[in-house]
Amino acid sequence: MKVLIYGAGQLARMMYLAGSPLGIEVHAVDVGSEKIVNPVTKQISDISLSHAIDHADAISVEFEHVPEHLLEQAALSGKLYPGIEAILTGADRVREKRLLERLAIPNCAHQIVDEVSQLEGAVELLGDKLILKASRDGYDGYGQWRLNERSNLPALAQSLTDLDLKKVPLVVEKMQSFEREVSLVGMRSRSGEIRFYPLAENLHHQGQLHVSVAPAPQLNESLTDQAESIFRKLAEALDYVGVLAVEFFQVGDQLLVNEIAPRVHNSGHWTQQGADTCQFENHLRAVCGLPLGDTRPRGIAAMVNIIGFDAFGLDMLAIPGCHLHWYGKVVRPKRKMGHFNLSGTGYSELGEAMRQLGGYLPAAFFPHLESEALRLKGVS
Known part of the structure; x- marks a missing residue:
């Protein structure tokens, strides 16, 4: 069996190593170059992406931030697992929050902000201890900002003015105390x-x-x-x-x-x-x-x-x-x-x-x- 993984990092590498004893052949896609690579040696294959899709028994991802046009191409094959909705939801905090709300699943109190001017209202609703998260492309602490007291709000707002919040809104969460x-x-x-x-x-x-x-x-x-x-x-x-x-x-x-x-x-x-x-x-x-x-x-x-x-x-x-x-x-x-x-x-x-x-x-x-x-x- 052949599995094609979008992303060529350590998670694809570990899937390759886990698949070998089962006779499952894992290939990876470098999503930047769209080349097919070996997840362990990083050797570039001469087969095309379309050929790899056609000959794969299943297609998956090692991370959720895969360019959408590549996910759409993979989804058309009918072999993409998990499906494109799940992957896009994991890549977008706004989609994720809306899914949690639709399913009545408890999560942190939050507001979606697509204009800096809305931060004042978020503070009024959620309090003055907040964590702000970019809705896309944030991981390992990147794309996050903290507000620890209301007096710091003007400086925080100023630091966000160059961001296109219409394109990438912020999820503003109440800073939750937890065990x-x-x-x-x-x-x-x-x-x-x-x-x-x-x-x-x-x-x-x-x-x-x-x-x-x-x-x-x-x-x-x-x-x-x-x-x-x-x-x-x-x-x-x-x-x-x-x-x-x-x-x-x-x-x-x-x-x-x-x-x-x-x-x-x-x-x-x-x-x-x-x-x-x-x-x-x-x-x-x-x-x-x-x-x-x-x-x-x-x-x-x-x-x-x-x-x-x-x-x-x-x-x-x-x-x-x-x-x-x-x-x-x-x-x-x-x-x-x-x-x-x-x-x-x-x-x-x-x-x-x-x-x-x-x-x-x-x-x-x-x-x-x-x-x-x-x-x-x-x-x-």
Whole structure:
């Protein structure tokens, strides 16, 4: 079987590696050049995009910000999974908010702003602690602004005057207090079968995910039921096929949707060693019409992102349950270079592995390792 992935980054690479044992041949599309490339070697193929579409058994994406004309071309083939509506919704916060409202899914109080002059009204309605998000092309903390007090509103408004808010509106959200962020990675098959990995707890630094732990500590049945119910509503409304990630803020006993990602997701990387079938294989199974794999965790697992840093050896691989996934990129600030997966039979064992990993790595680039190791060692 052949699967064509729009986007040629690390997620396409990991799908390629997951597909090889199944005999699934994964090719990627560089969406800038529209060339077909090998997701691992980056070698450019001499076949055309139209030929690749014709000969693919399924087409999917590794990220949602694919040029719309390419998505429309792929959708015409009848092989695009998930569908174009789901991908466009994940790429546009306004579409996403409207979907959540239509389905009565709890999310942060917000206003859509397409003129700077509307910010005053947003403050009146939502308060003077706000986060402003570009509705498109924002990720890892980019395309976001914060208002911490009303007196800063004129300066903030001035900084936004050069933006075309009619073309790319802002989603202005009330800055929500929450206990933690959790995410649910699940998948839906072509036949409508749905499976879930356990909720993961996510720790961020400067707008980027640094650590995910799964299953999240202190989970209860109510939180799991809420998350899975919301996933089902979204997946069925979008007639979704493939892996879908839903990020939540936990506020007391309630989950509020922060955002959705119509693809394999960074907070699901732990599944490569921590679950019977990883998210990359399950995505390929779903889009190819194959049976979904077992999502049960093998123990307790964590993913630790490597961001903007490559100056380390490999001695940490002596840590039991430690695995490195390296993406082969040139280092740049804030660039995801790879990740470590750690695993243990319990939280204390995982915390000890995390403590040991922190001994090999600088805290400036891995700011959560020490504190998270201590926390996990205290979880029963």
